[in-house]
Amino acid sequence: MSDKSPATPVDFWFDPLCPWAWMTSRWMLEVEKVRDVEVRWHVMSLAVLNEDKLDELPEEYREMLETKAWGPVRVVIAARQEHGAEVLGDLYTALGTRIHNRGEGPEKETVAAALKDVGLPESLMDHWDSTPYEAELRASHKEGIDKVGQDVGTPVIAVPGADGGQIAFFGPVVTPAPKGEEAARLWDGTLAVASVPGFYEIKRTRTKGPDFSNL
Numbered sequence: 001m002s003d004k005s006p007a008t009p010v011d012f013w014f015d016p017l018c019p020w021a022w023m024t025s026r027w028m029l030e031v032e033k034v035r036d037v038e039v040r041w042h043v044m045s046l047a048v049l050n051e052d053k054l055d056e057l058p059e060e061y062r063e064m065l066e067t068k069a070w071g072p073v074r075v076v077i078a079a080r081q082e083h084g085a086e087v088l089g090d091l092y093t094a095l096g097t098r099i100h101n102r103g104e105g106p107e108k109e110t111v112a113a114a115l116k117d118v119g120l121p122e123s124l125m126d127h128w129d130s131t132p133y134e135a136e137l138r139a140s141h142k143e144g145i146d147k148v149g150q151d152v153g154t155p156v157i158a159v160p161g162a163d164g165g166q167i168a169f170f171g172p173v174v175t176p177a178p179k180g181e182e183a184a185r186l187w188d189g190t191l192a193v194a195s196v197p198g199f200y201e202i203k204r205t206r207t208k209g210p211d212f213s214n215l
Contacts, residue, residue, distance in 0.1 A: 009037075011039075011040050012042065013043070013044040013154060013156040014043070014092060016076060016096060017068060018154040022099075024157075024172060025155065031187045040085070042140050042143070043077050044141040045141045048138055048141045051065075069106075074127045074128060074131040076088065076092075077133045077140065079120055087120065091118050098117075108125065108128060156170055157169055157171075168194075
């Protein structure tokens with residue numbers, strides 16, 4: 001019998017539409033290689049997050065949420081409900097690779113191809129326009145966003161804290177996704193600042209968008 005302690009669970013909430021969550025998720029997979037952690041994937045929704053403030057958003061972003069954001073998360077939550085949480089990691093990788101790395105976008109054909117990539121049934125596409133799992137989608141979203149507040153987006157990450165509760169934070173937003181020991185340093189530093197009770201936010205100058213060239 002092994003006396004090795006179990007890996008530390010890291011809960012990660014994502015919307016497959018979000019390029020920043022995608023970059024952070026690739027970093028977390030690097031962290032799994034260099035720190036004793038195990039990522040548990042959860043669904044959240046930019047469409048749900050913004051549905052009460054659409055009138056305040058730029059027209060292009062509002063249109064994107066209304067026409068592109070609902071279908072993919074409906075399919076993903078259906079996959080989770082019908083095939084178990086363990087399918088989410090591989091499905092997210094397939095979706096993100098097609099949507100972000102290959103530039104295929106969050107189209108129906110893209111999501112259907114991603115399902116095929118990971119051996120999930122095409123029938124999950126029946127949930128694209130509506131799903132009986134909307135309550136589960138909203139509950140999963142609420143679980144994540146309640147940990148950090150309504151003023152952020154994806155991703156949300158939560159880890160066990162020293163007091164038995166969870167330390168949760170938005171981000172980190174990073175591009176390109178660091179690898180190896182650089183990924184480990186960012187993880188250690190993120191946990192260090194997030195564990196300070198009075199810590200609220202840190203930002204730095206951003207001069208460019210996400211870089212997918214090295215993924």
